[in-house]
Amino acid sequence: MKSSKFPLWCSLHSAFGPAIAPVLGAVVILAGCSQTPPPAATPAAVTTTSPVVVENPEAEAEVFKLDPNAGEVSYQQVEQAVTAIAADAFEQQQRDLLLEAKTLLEEKLKPERSLAISHNLRLSAYGQIRQQNMLPLLQSYLVNQQFAAAELLLAQSELTEVAPVDRAEFTLLAANFLSDNKQLQSALRWLFAQDELAGNAGADAELQNLLWQNLVQLSPQQRSTLAKDARPRAAAWLNLVEIAVTFAGQQQAMRQALDDWQQRHPGMPQLSALPKAITELASTPAYRPARVGVILPLSGNLKALGEAVQLGMVAASNQTPERSLHFIDSSQSPEQILAALESAQIDFVVGPLLREDVDKLQTLPNWRWPTLFLNSKQANNQPNPDQFYFALSAEDEAAQMVELFQQRHYRHPVLISARSPINQRMAQHFQQLWQAKNGDKVESYSFNTQEELRSLITTFLETAASTARVNEISKYAGSTVNAEMHSRQDVDAIYLLADPTQTRLFKPFIDVSVSPTAPALPIYASSRSHSLAIDRTDIRDLAGMTLTEMPWLVPQEPKLPLRAEYEQLFAEQDETSQRLFAMGYDAMALIGRLKQQQQFPAMLHHGLTGSLRLGQDQNIQRQLTVARYGKGKLTALDAAKNN
Structure with a gap:
């Protein structure tokens, strides 16, 4: 040429x-x-x-x-x-890189390298490579603790974008991740999609079990939301969980309802092929006592507490007229209480309420009744399969806040607590759980007085140091320097454990101490910060603050019939009385569900005090409502979005 x-x-x-x-x-x-x-x-x-x-x-x-x-x-x-x-x-080069990422993940080597490869391959020009990269991409995000990126990937993707051979494994990984973060509806979106694509022929027992575990945790409102525009198989699953919740403990009615379900949904698996928990639930007898003995403080200084619980139990018993309640004063001796239970021919016991009364009864050698104690269990007591413990545990709230902070990917929260026994107990539990899950301790402060509170805010936000620097510059300049105060930027959330009065002081202090140019600092609190008696001015001061509270004390629109009736009859009841009313109401509702929850711990009862499950050592654990102040009121956040 x-x-x-x-x-x-x-x-x-x-x-x-x-x-x-x-x-x-x-x-x-x-x-x-x-x-x-x-x-x-x-x-x-x-x-x-x-x-x-x-x-x-x-x-x-x-x-x-x-x-x-x-x-x-x-x-x-x-x-x-x-x-x-x-x-x-170039395509072969990308295939080689994809193979390298998969090998690194399988061998648990160089997680940063697998993340770099898979994160870049998500934009590949080759559709097949993008499909085959979806599983290693999600695996890499989770291995490298890039949880926000994993959530974004799952929110913006569909199962059809995953290579067919990887879909079951991808769904299992995605659903477990979302379930662990209490994002049940998001997890079910993936599980329903896989169930529909696989059909009965490709049914996977592990995936079906996970699907069922997520379904039984849904609240009635969540089931209703998912049922709208649900595809046929998803609608059948939702109908099945409705049957399980409605007829749990009623063996004959449950079996009949399941047979009817099978006839109405012939395209679904046979009952024998469904998760074993469903058929076991149908065959598990419930506690159905005709005569319930209730042991409460009905005299002395704590009479008002016992009467508040009693009121809730009576309200709940209207739902089960075949059950009679027999109230016994817990101030009596153990021998007198035993005699009263024998005399009334009691089938099931609820109470006592006070810890010392629980301790003196549960250790009696001749205590033979199945019992729902209204307090926590001593740590050294051996669990009895017929003894359960239901307390409005402050530790449950602290544990829930740790989970919530992890869901929101906070890395450096600050814990601030008033010096009272219950606040310090909650702070200690939060600290222990955070350290166990994250490996480091939370920065924490405590206070007694308003002045201590103001001082610690300027200390941990480091605004005092900023003000000192401005003053020093002014001194050397010989004139006043106009400069904005700057606060530290690394704190991403505050967990406050304080009473309502202390909380109303704290929030404005924070608002005026954070730099105007800095993003708003999220503040979270426990139910101890909530008061029904605060006026509109106070609510405006609390705008933006998030807290955990039992559903009974979070305003709902429209109001529950029970809530409207209660407010009409007992308009002056304080928060303590209302909490105990809700506890008594839920205790009665739990009696018929304890055996089912014992058999299947994932099963939830959505009560007035929270979403209730049976945890370790027969303790009832609570998941409270997450609510936020804004626009002059406290409003429950959408549990699905949880933001």
Whole structure:
């Protein structure tokens, strides 16, 4: 080829880069590279139709897949052929990287490397590579604790974007991650999609069990939301959990309802192929006592507390008229209480309420009744399968806040607590759980007085240091320097444990101490910060603060009939009395569900005090409502979004 021709090798190398150099090494060099670009007039003679004379047509044909009989090929043909080769090489390079990421994940090596590869391959131009990369991408996010990125990936993706061979494993990983973060509806979106794609023929027992575990934790409102526009198989599953919740403990009615369900949904698996928990639930008898003995403080200084619980129990018993309640004063001796229970021919006992009364009764050798104690269990007591413990545990709230902070990916929260026994107990529990889950301690402060509170805010926000620097600069400048105070930027949330009065002082202190240019600092509190008696001015001061509270004390629109009736009859009841009323109401509702929850711990009862499950050592654990002050009122947050 004449040297005056356009240097083809140089133009190809420039266009496609060194990535194709090994490929083009097999090609006979078509022209020498020139350091000097062709004259301006020359390119007119080099067109896409100008013939390029090749020295070895057979060799060129082998690489470019051209006709070996052709004595010459056009520049356009060569360019297209080289482009195809470069694309093939680039695709193979991406496949090799994908294989490397998968190998690293399998061997648990170099997690940062697998993350870098899979994160970049998500934008691959090749659809098949993007599909095959979805599983290692999610795995890499989770291994590297990139939880926000994992949530975003799952929120913006569909199961059809995952390679078919990976869909079951991807769904299991995604659903477990979302379930652990209490994002039940998001987890069910993936589980329903996999169930529909797999059908009965490809049903996976592990995935179906996880699907059922998520379903039985849904509240009635969440089930109703999911049922709207649900596809046929998802609707059948939702109908099945409705049956389980409605007829749990009623063996004959449950079996009949399940048979009816099978006839109405012939496309669903046979009952024998469903998760075992469903059929076990149908065959598990419930506590159905006709005569319930209730042991409460009905005299002395704590009489008001006992009467508040009693009131809730009586209200709940209207739902089960076949059950009679027999109230016994817990101030009596153990012998007198035993005699009263025997005399009334009691089938089931609820109470006592006070810890010391629980301790003196549960250890009696002749205590033979199945019992729901209204307080916590001593740590050294051996669990009895017929003894359960239901307390309005402050520790449950602290544990829930740790989970909430993890869901929101907070890394550096600050814990501030008033010096009272219950606040310090909650602070200690929060600290222990945070350290167990994250490996480091939470920065924490405590206070007694208003002045201590103000001082610690300036200390942990470091605004005092900022003010001191401004004053020092003013001193050296010889005049007042106008400068905004700056607060530290690394704190991402505050957990406050204080009473309502202390809380109303704290929030304005924070608002005026955080730099105007800094993002708002989220403040979280426990139910101990909530008061029904605060006026509109106080509510405005608390705007933006989030807290945990039992559903009974979070305003609902429209009001529950029970709530409206209660407010009409007992308008002056304080928070303590209302909490105990809700506790008494839930205690009665739990009696018929304890055996089912014992058999299947994932099962929740959504009561007035919270979402209740049976945890370790027969303790009832509570999940409270997350609510936020705003627009002059306290409003429950959407549990699905939890924001």
